[in-house]
Amino acid sequence: MSSESPKRAIAFWRGLWYNGCMKMMTDPVMLLSFVNLKLRDEYDSPDALCDDLEWDRAELEGRLAALGRSYDAQSNQYR
Numbered sequence: 001m002s003s004e005s006p007k008r009a010i011a012f013w014r015g016l017w018y019n020g021c022m023k024m025m026t027d028p029v030m031l032l033s034f035v036n037l038k039l040r041d042e043y044d045s046p047d048a049l050c051d052d053l054e055w056d057r058a059e060l061e062g063r064l065a066a067l068g069r070s071y072d073a074q075s076n077q078y079r
């Protein structure tokens with residue numbers, strides 16, 4: 001892995017921030033990855049994540065349901 005790869009990844013995530021909150025990304029696979037990472041590392045529930053990022057929980061659920069994923073409270077992940 002080149003030293004540029006981590007820098008590009010950081011720039012990508014920073015680029016998603018908008019007006020103090022993060023816009024919900026449109027790619028459902030990237031959204032799933034991001035949400036599960038945040039749930040694992042920072043938030044104890046999707047409600048806390050959505051409140052903090054100013055996202056609509058129903059919209060999040062709908063986008064992830066399109067992938068056949070639903071929230072599993074025991075693991076705090078979308079499976």
